[in-house]
Amino acid sequence: MNIKLILLLIFIPFFSISHEVNIEDKSVEKIVKERMANMSKIKAYSSKMYPLAMASEFDEIKLLNEELLHAAKDFKELFPLGSQGGKASELIWGDRETFDLYNDNFIKSIEDIGLSIENQDSVSLMENFNIMASNCGTCHKKFRN
Ligand code: HEC
Numbered sequence: 001m002n003i004k005l006i007l008l009l010i011f012i013p014f015f016s017i018s019h020e021v022n023i024e025d026k027s028v029e030k031i032v033k034e035r036m037a038n039m040s041k042i043k044a045y046s047s048k049m050y051p052l053a054m055a056s057e058f059d060e061i062k063l064l065n066e067e068l069l070h071a072a073k074d075f076k077e078l079f080p081l082g083s084q085g086g087k088a089s090e091l092i093w094g095d096r097e098t099f100d101l102y103n104d105n106f107i108k109s110i111e112d113i114g115l116s117i118e119n120q121d122s123v124s125l126m127e128n129f130n131i132m133a134s135n136c137g138t139c140h141k142k143f144r145n
């Protein structure tokens with residue numbers, strides 16, 4: 001076998017592994033900025049939703065809730081290996097199972113708000129809004145520095 005081919009065979013697995021775990025510094029910065037922007041949006045949408053939930057403004061709150069759901073789903077994907085930074089706790093990469101669970105609980109609570117809106121149910125809307133909002137503190141306490 002020629003030497004170039006042998007070297008190639010030795011290094012192919014190395015390249016593919018290192019590609020997965022190492023992210024360039026520049027893209028890490030970009031990812032951190034993106035997830036911070038994402039959280040700012042989550043804060044803005046949820047603050048706007050509160051008075052609308054209180055007033056049972058189903059049509060208006062529906063649009064904001066859909067935006068909130070997108071932002072929450074995107075947020076979960078913005079923590080690839082090696083993207084430590086910002087105020088994100090190191091623990092996110094140490095206990096991914098719990099972090100994923102908290103994200104999924106958050107996403108589920110937003111979907112439940114969607115059901116209350118569909119059913120035009122003011123009481124469950126407020127209940128589900130409060131459950132959604134309680135997820136913010138639960139996650140920050142454990143996973144935000
Ligand atoms: C599953 C975890 C999780 C949930 C749920 C969550 N957050 Fe966060 N939040 C974080 C993490 C992690 C950061 C730090 C991100 C970083 O700096 O890289 C953060 C950062 C923030 C920031 C700072 C953004 C910035 O520009 O620095 C705000 C504001 C915020 N969250 C508000 C909220 C609100 C409001 C809710 C609920 C409606 C919420 N968060 C729900 C994990 C969560």
